[in-house]
Amino acid sequence: MRHWLMKSEPSDYSIDDLREEGRAAWTGVRNYQARNLMRDEMSVDDLVLFYHSNASPPGVVGIARIASEPYGDPTALDPASRYYDERATPGEPRWYLVDVEFVEKFPREVPLSELKTEPRLDGMVVTRRSRLSVQPVEPEEFEVVCELARRAE
């Protein structure tokens, strides 16, 4: 099983939104690297660090799980959507996504500033100033983040 980090702006879709709905289609990814990870590398039941970007503070707020095989992003076909892409067709969706389901909200957020000061996370993609909205996470890194989330400040 692999591990991932997926970013969402909480004003757009937060961990609380996912907790309420239980499950969500990860629509709107329009970056090829992120798309390829979802389309080619993810498997059902992989675990995901749910990250709030453009937040104050930004950081990891909980865990989700990959809940579907990849499929074409329907928002790319919808002219009314902000994610519409006229190059997408039902036969050639161009953009892919997976469903994610809620697993847990951490007792406290682990802010990016803390990820950056934890030596065991020096190699983590998110601390290396990557703008990728879907990133691979090493199993050890995943465990460290969970440990930080359960450690009282």
Place this chain on the structure above:
DNA sequence: GCCAACGTTGGC
């Protein structure tokens, strides 16, 4: 709101 990083587009 600023701006650095960096991905994408399109002319050539």
Place this chain on the structure above:
DNA sequence: GCCAACGTTGGC
């Protein structure tokens, strides 16, 4: 295929 121009992300 190169690369300049442009657009977006996202921390601060």
